[in-house]
Amino acid sequence: MRTEFKPHEPPNSAEIEQMWRELNIQPIKINAPSVTKVVDLLRLIFIKGSVEFACFQIDRHPALEWFASRSRILPDDSPADIDFFGRFLTLPATRAALPMMRIGEHLSAELELEWISPFTHR
Numbered sequence: 001m002r003t004e005f006k007p008h009e010p011p012n013s014a015e016i017e018q019m020w021r022e023l024n025i026q027p028i029k030i031n032a033p034s035v036t037k038v039v040d041l042l043r044l045i046f047i048k049g050s051v052e053f054a055c056f057q058i059d060r061h062p063a064l065e066w067f068a069s070r071s072r073i074l075p076d077d078s079p080a081d082i083d084f085f086g087r088f089l090t091l092p093a094t095r096a097a098l099p100m101m102r103i104g105e106h107l108s109a110e111l112e113l114e115w116i117s118p119f120t121h122r
Contacts, residue, residue: 010072011063016082020091027097028055054097082092086110 004110007067011019043050058064064082067073073084086107088094 001098013067013105015063019061019082020087023061023091024059025088025091025093027056028057030055032112033100050100054094056094056097 012106030053039053066085067082067084073082089101089103090105090107095101
């Protein structure tokens, strides 16, 4: 496994799969009244769904750092794509921390994520 990647040389698919096997992910318990209040308020707004909160620590990994440092963690059509959130949600550590979400080993639908400003209303 390469430990450093050049800007024009993203990790290849074998290195990406190795990254997913090697990532150390630990749930972090957050007991902050401000977080609880925000989650409770969101639950009032999103009454047709559910609002859950979890926080995780992800240890450093060179392949993940290559993608994250280039804002390349959302899925796109490029060959160098890790679909971070789609894969992250199905990892055993994530599923164990969010049992109420009933996430399987694979997502039943593709995630539709996009970057937006928290100050914009849709």
